[in-house]
Amino acid sequence: MKKNEISILGSGLIGSLLSIYLKKRGLDVHVYEKRADNRKGEYKEEGRSINMALSDRGWKALEKAGLKEKVLPLTIPMYGRKIHDEHGNTSFMPYGKEGQAIYSISRGKFNHLLMDEAEKEGVQIHFEHKIEEVDLRLNELSVNNPENGSETISSEVIIGADGAYSSLRNAMLKQVRFNYKQEYISHGYKELSIPATKEGEFAMDPNALHIWPRGSFMLIALPNPDKSFTCTLFLPFQGERVSFENIRDEKDIKGIFQNYFHDAFLLMPNLVKEFFGNPTSSLINIECYPWMLNKAMLIGDASHAMVPFYGQGMNCGFEDCYILDGLIDKIGTTAWELVFAKFQKIRKPDTDAICQLALENFEEMKNEVADPKFLVRKNIEARLHSLYPREWVPLYTMVTFSDMPYSEAYAQGKLQEAIMDKVMRDPLITQNWNKMDYEDIINQLDKAKSV
Amino acid sequence: MKKNEISILGSGLIGSLLSIYLKKRGLDVHVYEKRADNRKGEYKEEGRSINMALSDRGWKALEKAGLKEKVLPLTIPMYGRKIHDEHGNTSFMPYGKEGQAIYSISRGKFNHLLMDEAEKEGVQIHFEHKIEEVDLRLNELSVNNPENGSETISSEVIIGADGAYSSLRNAMLKQVRFNYKQEYISHGYKELSIPATKEGEFAMDPNALHIWPRGSFMLIALPNPDKSFTCTLFLPFQGERVSFENIRDEKDIKGIFQNYFHDAFLLMPNLVKEFFGNPTSSLINIECYPWMLNKAMLIGDASHAMVPFYGQGMNCGFEDCYILDGLIDKIGTTAWELVFAKFQKIRKPDTDAICQLALENFEEMKNEVADPKFLVRKNIEARLHSLYPREWVPLYTMVTFSDMPYSEAYAQGKLQEAIMDKVMRDPLITQNWNKMDYEDIINQLDKAKSV
Numbered sequence: 001m002k003k004n005e006i007s008i009l010g011s012g013l014i015g016s017l018l019s020i021y022l023k024k025r026g027l028d029v030h031v032y033e034k035r036a037d038n039r040k041g042e043y044k045e046e047g048r049s050i051n052m053a054l055s056d057r058g059w060k061a062l063e064k065a066g067l068k069e070k071v072l073p074l075t076i077p078m079y080g081r082k083i084h085d086e087h088g089n090t091s092f093m094p095y096g097k098e099g100q101a102i103y104s105i106s107r108g109k110f111n112h113l114l115m116d117e118a119e120k121e122g123v124q125i126h127f128e129h130k131i132e133e134v135d136l137r138l139n140e141l142s143v144n145n146p147e148n149g150s151e152t153i154s155s156e157v158i159i160g161a162d163g164a165y166s167s168l169r170n171a172m173l174k175q176v177r178f179n180y181k182q183e184y185i186s187h188g189y190k191e192l193s194i195p196a197t198k199e200g201e202f203a204m205d206p207n208a209l210h211i212w213p214r215g216s217f218m219l220i221a222l223p224n225p226d227k228s229f230t231c232t233l234f235l236p237f238q239g240e241r242v243s244f245e246n247i248r249d250e251k252d253i254k255g256i257f258q259n260y261f262h263d264a265f266l267l268m269p270n271l272v273k274e275f276f277g278n279p280t281s282s283l284i285n286i287e288c289y290p291w292m293l294n295k296a297m298l299i300g301d302a303s304h305a306m307v308p309f310y311g312q313g314m315n316c317g318f319e320d321c322y323i324l325d326g327l328i329d330k331i332g333t334t335a336w337e338l339v340f341a342k343f344q345k346i347r348k349p350d351t352d353a354i355c356q357l358a359l360e361n362f363e364e365m366k367n368e369v370a371d372p373k374f375l376v377r378k379n380i381e382a383r384l385h386s387l388y389p390r391e392w393v394p395l396y397t398m399v400t401f402s403d404m405p406y407s408e409a410y411a412q413g414k415l416q417e418a419i420m421d422k423v424m425r426d427p428l429i430t431q432n433w434n435k436m437d438y439e440d441i442i443n444q445l446d447k448a449k450s451v
Numbered sequence: 452m453k454k455n456e457i458s459i460l461g462s463g464l465i466g467s468l469l470s471i472y473l474k475k476r477g478l479d480v481h482v483y484e485k486r487a488d489n490r491k492g493e494y495k496e497e498g499r500s501i502n503m504a505l506s507d508r509g510w511k512a513l514e515k516a517g518l519k520e521k522v523l524p525l526t527i528p529m530y531g532r533k534i535h536d537e538h539g540n541t542s543f544m545p546y547g548k549e550g551q552a553i554y555s556i557s558r559g560k561f562n563h564l565l566m567d568e569a570e571k572e573g574v575q576i577h578f579e580h581k582i583e584e585v586d587l588r589l590n591e592l593s594v595n596n597p598e599n600g601s602e603t604i605s606s607e608v609i610i611g612a613d614g615a616y617s618s619l620r621n622a623m624l625k626q627v628r629f630n631y632k633q634e635y636i637s638h639g640y641k642e643l644s645i646p647a648t649k650e651g652e653f654a655m656d657p658n659a660l661h662i663w664p665r666g667s668f669m670l671i672a673l674p675n676p677d678k679s680f681t682c683t684l685f686l687p688f689q690g691e692r693v694s695f696e697n698i699r700d701e702k703d704i705k706g707i708f709q710n711y712f713h714d715a716f717l718l719m720p721n722l723v724k725e726f727f728g729n730p731t732s733s734l735i736n737i738e739c740y741p742w743m744l745n746k747a748m749l750i751g752d753a754s755h756a757m758v759p760f761y762g763q764g765m766n767c768g769f770e771d772c773y774i775l776d777g778l779i780d781k782i783g784t785t786a787w788e789l790v791f792a793k794f795q796k797i798r799k800p801d802t803d804a805i806c807q808l809a810l811e812n813f814e815e816m817k818n819e820v821a822d823p824k825f826l827v828r829k830n831i832e833a834r835l836h837s838l839y840p841r842e843w844v845p846l847y848t849m850v851t852f853s854d855m856p857y858s859e860a861y862a863q864g865k866l867q868e869a870i871m872d873k874v875m876r877d878p879l880i881t882q883n884w885n886k887m888d889y890e891d892i893i894n895q896l897d898k899a900k901s902v
Contacts (some may be wrong), residue, residue, distance in 0.1 A: 176635075177733050179634050180634075181631070181632040181634075182629075182630065182631050282627055282628050
């Protein structure tokens with residue numbers, strides 16, 4: 001039987017970054033990945049990746065690992081949302097203040113870089129190693145790979161960074177008093193693309209996240225360094241007029257795109273092939289607790305998979321690594337149970353908050369961004385933030401451009417939301433928003449906070 | 452490979468009753484039970500049964516199967532709660548109107564009767580048959596028993612009546628878009644007992660459910676036909692002063708009983724042996740959806756395990772069988788998918804409601820029943836019900852003494868609760884409740900309903 005100091009399950013984004021952090025401490029780190037090493041041979045995407053958007057929390061975690069400069073060339077900054085209406089008109093809503101951006105990056109290429117860096121540090125990644133069983137009493141993994149068959153690996157510490165369908169979590173689920181929730185939303189998604197133009201240029205503004213909000217469904221597009229856009233179509237699985245179950249042939253899909261996404265349609269020569277060739281994926285929200293049992297712990301999506309609508313899944317997972325590493329800085333590597341116990345206690349309220357925000361933001365993206373009043377609301381909040389930069393910080397800014405704990409951002413966001421709801425009830429707000437009494441709004445917020 | 456028409460997983464209360472219903476239709480019904488037949492040899496309880504309380508929904512389902520008269524002799528009617536305070540004083544709160552009762556019954560003996568009746572009808576119960584795997588695509592069970600090893604059984608229909616830790620549900624959990632939640636509450640429980648007196652009599656009033664509410668914990672006792680009481684002690688697992696983790700020896704447990712349950716303590720000669728001999732069990736709430744996949748469906752605790760504080764777990768499971776059987780009356784046995792699809796759609800809002808009520812009733816039992824104002828509140832509601840028997844029906848009565856859908860009872864209960872909260876805000880309510888304007892309260896309810 002092999003004995004590892006640290007076994008990490010999953011060589012995805014979170015598992016790879018975490019392995020780098022731990023290896024830098026001189027620990028013996030092994031990563032078990034059920035898939036083959038997809039850096040070898042021709043690079044193939046799976047056709048189910050929503051492009052990632054790196055924001056402050058993610059950058060901070062990469063910086064601590066010394067990786068910021070290496071990642072930057074893979075990214076494209078997006079300074080705001082570009083909203084496309086049904087007539088092809090567009091409007092731009094900045095995400096934050098001038099210069100603030102989120103950064104589009106391909107999950108596949110980013111993952112390759114992180115695995116390369118992990119191996120450079122000396123991490124051993126064992127590909128095509130499938131976890132068959134986890135013995136949580138003995139901290140033993142039963143691992144199977146095509147070459148050697150099954151073997152048992154004993155570990156000082158096991159960390160499950162193995163995503164929404166985590167094997168470690170499945171083992172915990174059978175333990176007594178493990179609270180668990182998995183919830184699928186009514187919508188699924190499909191990856192599509194907008195290639196570069198014949199001239200080899202971006203077909204649309206590359207420095208924005210493009211959204212075509214249509215009420216019960218939407219299309220989004222994020223830029224890639226090769227001048228293409230990765231698009232994601234979100235539709236209800238069934239029931240609605242426009243739903244996956246109601247798109248059966250070329251005519252159906254073309255009809256929908258001509259009708260609802262006409263400007264995008266003109267840029268998508270591979271639409272039909274991609275729509276019927278790529279899988280339809282579902283979207284799950286997972287919450288559970290506790291995250292640890294003895295010296296095994298869950299991290300990232302394994303403990304809190306969220307829907308992608310706040311662009312925080314990866315950033316939150318990276319922040320998990322950053323916070324865990326900070327606790328190891330303080331406590332050391334001799335009392336793992338204590339590190340894990342502190343980690344889950346500190347972190348659980350924050351991951352609950354961002355899971356909830358991600359669910360709520362879906363409504364905003366599908367519906368509200370298309371409402372002219374929504375723009376006014378964003379403008380008022382931006383004005384408040386520029387007049388009172390400490391007192392009023394828009395929720396999106398707290399989540400995306402700060403490292404304030406998500407739970408605090410959530411609480412402050414709810415207070416601000418209630419005040420903004422009141423402000424927006426003024427029937428003349430679209431005309432008057434520019435000449436409002438902004439100080440009064442700040443006073444209302446102060447009052448609400450002191451309750 | 453064997454081919455069954457109907458395979459039911461679990462020969463517990465729900466599986467047994469359902470097998471009787473289906474066998475009476477002339478179907479070929481097989482029940483697979485992982486435990487041995489505990490009717491053979493000396494009868495042994497497991498030391499983890501909360502006694503059951505049969506109420507109207509349960510009786511109605513038994514009656515349809517022709518079993519009411521056979522079950523009645525096993526039961527003892529309880530007409531109300533008998534509350535014991537810390538000084539040994541008791542007060543009685545009727546559950547309903549005169550004559551209305553819930554019926555204490557031992558889970559073990561009740562289950563024996565139902566299995567006997569199922570076998571009389573011709574149902575085949577296969578004991579010591581463990582479900583190893585369920586193939587939901589082919590509707591095949593892989594079943595293991597000590598004599599024959601593993602075999603594969605193909606079924607027209609599979610129904611999982613296999614409780615909170617259902618194998619069928621575990622198979623469904625791996626399917627795409629299965630929503631699932633399991634949640635353990637902070638409290639666990641331990642079975643204890645009060646034996647008959649030396650004279651062979653009940654040591655307390657047998658026609659009541661006895662409660663010792665103590666805020667963060669409580670003791671209850673239900674009568675048995677052998678003149679003993681089955682007691683259940685509910686304590687937090689940890690954290691509180693009085694919790695399972697803080698009871699380590701004879702002195703601890705005796706100290707707690709002398710302090711908090713003195714009158715009961717005097718009647719419990721086996722307290723120490725039982726406390727340390729019986730397991731500490733946890734309490735889980737489970738909700739999931741959908742309940743069906745093709746021709747397999749979950750029923751009873753497998754689809755909606757609830758905490759025991761409304762005494763409705765078994766009654767709800769029996770009502771599941773009654774409603775399912777009613778749908779088969781209408782639709783027949785040639786379109787099982789349709790029967791199952793209708794069943795889950797009708798039933799899910801109701802089981803959600805009773806799961807929620809069971810969680811909420813724990814607070815009432817631990818805390819409020821000890822509050823003198825709670826008695827006043829119950830009196831006002833009883834008066835309202837006697838003056839306006841159709842307009843105002845206390846929530847407990849709707850749940851326990853009617854077959855109104857749980858979701859409707861829940862909704863009406865919430866309206867009444869809001870009104871009663873207002874009524875109880877009167878600081879002089881304890882003196883004045885008798886001379887209030889009851890018609891005004893009914894008018895408030897009418898108004899609330901019409902919104």
